[in-house]
Amino acid sequence: xxxxxxxxxxxxxxxxxxxxxxxxxxxxxxPENVPEGVTLIQGNVLIWGFLPRxxxxxxxxxxKQTNPSYGSVSYQFIEPSSFDSQLLNALADGRGPDLVxxxxxxxxxxQRRLRPFSYETFPQPDFRNIYLxxxxxxxxxxxxxxxxxxxxxxxxxxxxxxxxxxxxxxxPTSWEELISVHFPKLIQRSDDLTIKRAVVxxxxxxxxxxxxxxxxxxxxxxxxxxxxxxxxxxxVNLSRGQGNPLLSAMNFYIGFSNPRNARYSWNRSITDDRxxxxxxxxxxxxxxxxxxxxLAELNPNLNFDVAxxxxxxxxxxxxxxxxxxxxxxxxxxxxxxxxQNVALDMANFKSSLTIxxxxxxxxxxxxxxxxxxNELYKRTAYKAAPVAYGWLNPRYQTVTGIINSTIEDITxxxxxSNQAVRDMEGRIQLAY
Numbered sequence: 001x002x003x004x005x006x007x008x009x010x011x012x013x014x015x016x017x018x019x020x021x022x023x024x025x026x027x028x029x030x031p032e033n034v035p036e037g038v039t040l041i042q043g044n045v046l047i048w049g050f051l052p053r054x055x056x057x058x059x060x061x062x063x064k065q066t067n068p069s070y071g072s073v074s075y076q077f078i079e080p081s082s083f084d085s086q087l088l089n090a091l092a093d094g095r096g097p098d099l100v101x102x103x104x105x106x107x108x109x110x111q112r113r114l115r116p117f118s119y120e121t122f123p124q125p126d127f128r129n130i131y132l133x134x135x136x137x138x139x140x141x142x143x144x145x146x147x148x149x150x151x152x153x154x155x156x157x158x159x160x161x162x163x164x165x166x167x168x169x170x171x172p173t174s175w176e177e178l179i180s181v182h183f184p185k186l187i188q189r190s191d192d193l194t195i196k197r198a199v200v201x202x203x204x205x206x207x208x209x210x211x212x213x214x215x216x217x218x219x220x221x222x223x224x225x226x227x228x229x230x231x232x233x234x235x236v237n238l239s240r241g242q243g244n245p246l247l248s249a250m251n252f253y254i255g256f257s258n259p260r261n262a263r264y265s266w267n268r269s270i271t272d273d274r275x276x277x278x279x280x281x282x283x284x285x286x287x288x289x290x291x292x293x294x295l296a297e298l299n300p301n302l303n304f305d306v307a308x309x310x311x312x313x314x315x316x317x318x319x320x321x322x323x324x325x326x327x328x329x330x331x332x333x334x335x336x337x338x339x340q341n342v343a344l345d346m347a348n349f350k351s352s353l354t355i356x357x358x359x360x361x362x363x364x365x366x367x368x369x370x371x372x373x374n375e376l377y378k379r380t381a382y383k384a385a386p387v388a389y390g391w392l393n394p395r396y397q398t399v400t401g402i403i404n405s406t407i408e409d410i411t412x413x414x415x416x417s418n419q420a421v422r423d424m425e426g427r428i429q430l431a432y
Contacts, residue, residue: 203257
């Protein structure tokens with residue numbers, strides 16, 4: 001029977017495809033030593049992150065030991081100051097990362113570039129049971145914008161020698177105790193109000209390393225409703241709560257830089273607070289848990305310890321500020337399935353603990369926090385982690401600038417506290 005040209009072409013094409021398929025099957029060799037049940041990572045997966053390379057790369061190497069396909073996964077540390085510009089350039093060139101390891105303080109900026117993990121992949125009840133409550137900052141109605149890895153809670157570092165010399169055996173547990181008991185015994189001022197030894201560094205702007213975090217902690221302790229997602233936008237409720245939490249927080253913070261206030265302890269002429277603490281000229285330094293190792297390295301002779309942030313004497317709920325880190329999936333990733341699997345592996349029980357330990361933070365998984373830590377300085381961090389929370393600010397540098405300019409306006413008497421704080425909240429709302 002004679003075939004028509006079309007039928008002949010179809011037969012020849014089918015035969016060629018069949019031979020090609022047989023060739024592929026004959027020459028294909030599956031990846032060696034990939035255990036049964038281990039997810040195969042196909043293609044390259046590039047991760048950009050805010051945590052140092054030496055903190056994350058060991059985890060990827062460990063995963064590679066049991067899963068050789070992790071040889072195609074790489075991590076690149078990006079300087080926070082240049083992250084935005086580098087990401088824009090990379091996306092424009094079609095070479096952006098598949099995953100980003102980010103602090104929650106960058107979430108609002110990056111949200112439209114992230115593809116949320118669906119709650120089918122990560123059911124909400126499981127999320128709430130597995131992770132610390134503060135990790136919920138990554139959870140939105142449409143999904144999870146980053147899988148939590150670690151939290152860096154704000155704590156209080158204190159100079160043991162200075163307290164002991166003043167016959168104070170323990171740091172304050174409340175702000176009232178700090179002001180009424182510790183402050184009078186520890187402050188050193190000359191007759192002309194020159195500060196010789198500071199107690200706390202509240203009230204400053206450029207010379208306070210963690211001013212944003214300290215004010216945020218005061219807001220949390222004051223019961224502020226902070227910021228609420230509203231569809232594609234956000235509603236700023238910093239002043240909403242019992243009384244006016246924003247006004248109270250700002251007045252308390254600024255009071256330490258007012259020469260007419262009995263708790264005057266700081267001014268703009270003083271060098272930065274961490275340097276002062278390292279020299280022994282500042283009694284209490286409010287810093288993140290991850291700073292402990294660096295402080296010990298910078299001054300091995302400094303006899304310091306770590307305590308939880310003081311609370312209000314009548315507070316029924318403990319609160320501090322914390323920076324939460326998570327792994328998010330870029331919407332532009334061309335390898336989403338493998339990238340999602342890598343994110344899940346990085347955030348698993350073992351990997352999250354390794355990453356957190358490598359940077360002096362606390363893993364975001366509840367079970368780790370329940371187990372606690374007996375390492376020097378870390379025990380306090382593990383106690384602070386469950387009561388650490390953040391808030392969805394539009395851009396960290398922008399908000400810090402708004403807060404600092406508000407403080408300057410009030411301390412320079414350019415504006416009243418009430419008006420300055422109202423303007424501050426309005427400016428933050430416009431920044432979203």
